Amino acid sequence: MAEVYGAPELMDVTQAHIDGCALMCDSGLEFAETLVARGARVSVPTTLNMIPLDLQNWRRQRISSEFANKANRIASAYTEMGCVPTWTCAPYQGYLTPRFGQQIAWGESNAIVYANSVLGARTNRYGDYMDICAAITGRVPKSGLHLKRNRKGQILLRLADIAPQLLRDDTLYVALGHFMGGLVQEKVPVIEGLPVDATGDQLKALGAAAASSGAVALFHALGVTPEANTLKEAFQGNTPESVIDVGLSDLRRAWSELSTADEGVKLDAIVLGCPHFSYAEFQQLAQAIEAEGGRSLHPGLRIIVLTSQTSYALLQRGNFMNTLLDFGIEIVLDTCVLHSPIISSDAEVMMTNSGKCAYYAPGELGVQVAFGSMRDCVRSAIEGAVCWGRTVWKGP
């Protein structure tokens, strides 16, 4: 792999995150069990991505025991090798969060972009099975984003004429991420114009969308992310290869590209928590439900929230869990609807507030997808059909 990367030598990493446990397939299981059989152990602290099973609730989700057994074998193989059973695609919001400048080997596209961009840790886009090899050896090819010189910005994206109120809207971050990924592909973009108090969850949504429509592993946001206090710092003193003004019309186009279903179409499922929900997102969801003044979930419609045990533990200690459960929210732990057969194969239309989920669901689940804000999702859950209401995104 060092030859592929064009790296003359290897270097140490001090932490790893494994995505190789996510996909249900025979070769992945065989690979992990082969490593265990040969006595492999991780040499650095290593967290685990979601697995193809909600370990606690799979029976209720009508998953076959054959599927569950295989998923359990994948899970056991990785814990056997000494990995920490975090089972989440948002490892940066849980246990063993990397620090600024730390050299790490991470898998999971959304986690990679968050670790590099928001935390300032350093990783390349490591694919499944190289991640665990790096965790075992504690070594990676010395190349790419591990080296400061390759972390400089290449393309400047200036948010032009976006209303300040819209810059606080969660949906803007998804639309911007989707637009940016398609535009810059694997290059390093620098965004100018995001508010300094953009939340971790908003940057998580931005990165996840950009790492789906493109191959973005690192972005900088001026005044927001740690390697971009000034434009000079973000570009390491260089001139941008190109400067692009991003206007409302670009973001509207991105917003509409994320949906393949039309307004008013009957929904079978709503999926939130891609990447895994944080405590703050649960709180936001409870507020969105309360804002509907006691209206209830449309009969027969499922509203699923994906999360980690870590966020779930916090949720249980908070004071709004009943609001969620009374509305009929189904909480799914450790896994993802794109990896575990939780949604019936008869489902035809789903809605999500995630750019990543909206990007992949039509291919992985064979559904039409509608993308909307968390409030749009809650309103649609009540109506039983895709409902955007009046939104700035639909255009004048």
Added chain:
Amino acid sequence: MERTLIGKPLVAGSAEGRAVVSTQPLSFWGGLSPRTGEVIDRRHERSGAIVTGKIFVFPRGKGSSTSSAVLMEGIRAGTAPAAIITARVDSILALGAIVADELYHKTVPVVVLSQEDFDSISEGDYLVIEPDGRIKVRPAEGKWA
């Protein structure tokens, strides 16, 4: 008329077959089914194409880090393309082919071409890939007739 392109073999091997060509990047996870070999990214210009046994020519990977796992599973299941040709080094796809070789002693060659040579390959061209990265191109029948 046959011509020869010189590529860089990221994963060396021999393969031949018809080219399935795209100008758009693709994430193999969420984009290619390891069960059927079908391009399942419904936003992709080649959505619905079957790449099994074909030489899959596309500019670069993107998206999911599970793409290496999808390629390896495709190699195991026999649904993978016969070879992959890109215009950029894609470490995640190379990885899937390398791990499949380790685990199953079966792989697919992955070759990188210059943008110009990459652009010169057309849908349906018959390609013969050599382990050193040389690619013989026989144009699709009738193309130059």
